[in-house]
Amino acid sequence: MSSRIANGTRVVNGEGRGGGDFGEGTCILVTGGAGFIGSIVTLELLVKGLQVVVVDNCSNSYIAKGAEKPESLIRVEKLANGKTGKKKEVTFYLMDILEKDKLLTIFQEHNFFCVMHLAGLKSVGESVKYPLKYYEVNMGIATNLLRCMDQTGVTNFVFASSSTVYGPVPCEQLPITEEQPTGNCTCAYGRTKYFIEEMLKDCCRANPAAYDIVYGPVPCEQLPITEEQPTGNCTCAYGRTKYFIEEMLKDCCRANPVSRV
Numbered sequence: 001m002s003s004r005i006a007n008g009t010r011v012v013n014g015e016g017r018g019g020g021d022f023g024e025g026t027c028i029l030v031t032g033g034a035g036f037i038g039s040i041v042t043l044e045l046l047v048k049g050l051q052v053v054v055v056d057n058c059s060n061s062y063i064a065k066g067a068e069k070p071e072s073l074i075r076v077e078k079l080a081n082g083k084t085g086k087k088k089e090v091t092f093y094l095m096d097i098l099e100k101d102k103l104l105t106i107f108q109e110h111n112f113f114c115v116m117h118l119a120g121l122k123s124v125g126e127s128v129k130y131p132l133k134y135y136e137v138n139m140g141i142a143t144n145l146l147r148c149m150d151q152t153g154v155t156n157f158v159f160a161s162s163s164t165v166y167g168p169v170p171c172e173q174l175p176i177t178e179e180q181p182t183g184n185c186t187c188a189y190g191r192t193k194y195f196i197e198e199m200l201k202d203c204c205r206a207n208p209a210a211y212d213i214v215y216g217p218v219p220c221e222q223l224p225i226t227e228e229q230p231t232g233n234c235t236c237a238y239g240r241t242k243y244f245i246e247e248m249l250k251d252c253c254r255a256n257p258v259s260r261v
């Protein structure tokens with residue numbers, strides 16, 4: 001089953017470890033849980049009686065020197081205690097998700113039912129200036145998470161995407177619906193979100209027993225191909241990696257038009 005739970009947020013469900021149970025005590029990994037949306041998600045999960053593990057490097061959230069947890073999560077725990085009348089605690093790891101070996105240790109220590117992936121860089125303007133930073137972090141952490149999930153048998157994944165995957169949408173076409181095509185992005189940030197959505201679809205296609213397919217491949221029958229032919233209509237992960245790299249190179253050229261890649 002797949003659905004959008006909010007504008008730009010895709011949910012991919014599979015028959016993962018823990019089966020279909022989302023009951024009290026279920027353990028959820030929230031990446032970027034110290035951030036703006038992540039802290040609210042963490043609060044909601046705690047109040048519902050779920051166990052929450054947060055991984056965050058606090059690059060965009062505040063942790064006091066020597067403190068065990070970021071300020072936002074200390075407040076989240078207080079609010080959850082107040083709302084439930086029970087002692088609620090978040091397990092917190094101050095860690096960069098780019099460090100895959102450390103991340104895998106966390107997956108091995110906990111029996112995650114689901115990963116809610118909210119960590120990442122999110123500034124449109126910054127991504128235009130520093131595209132490689134966005135590709136390295138956003139693509140790198142998503143890939144590391146999916147690898148760790150694969151290695152430990154976790155298959156439920158909620159991804160905070162972005163409405164930038166749709167690109168500019170004319171006013172008369174608002175509000176954006178599920179049917180609106182994605183990929184018409186105008187910045188590197190949007191493209192990282194779009195590419196991660198495509199990566200998720202490839203994972204679903206490769207392992208339909210564990211994940212459900214989000215969309216089928218679109219065949220490309222038009223030949224011969226000219227330079228003007230649109231790219232991106234790929235039918236396999238290999239083709240998509242090549243297309244993504246082409247787009248990344250274009251972003252680098254746009255950010256630094258003096259140097260040609």
Ligand SMILES: NC(=O)c1ccc[n+]([C@@H]2O[C@H](COP(=O)([O-])OP(=O)(O)OC[C@H]3O[C@@H](n4cnc5c(N)ncnc54)[C@H](O)[C@@H]3O)[C@@H](O)[C@H]2O)c1
Pocket residue numbers: 008031032033034035036037038055056057058059060061095096097098117118119120121122137141160161162163
């Ligand atoms: N805020 C919005 O309006 C909005 C809209 C659409 C999509 N999103 C997406 O939702 C997600 C959360 O957004 P937000 O507004 O809460 O952002 P945020 O910056 O407040 O939270 C992101 C968290 O991720 C952490 N982080 C960044 N890189 C990391 C890394 N390499 N390893 C570990 N932690 C890392 C940051 O420290 C931060 O706490 C983002 O992925 C964003 O792209 C946000």
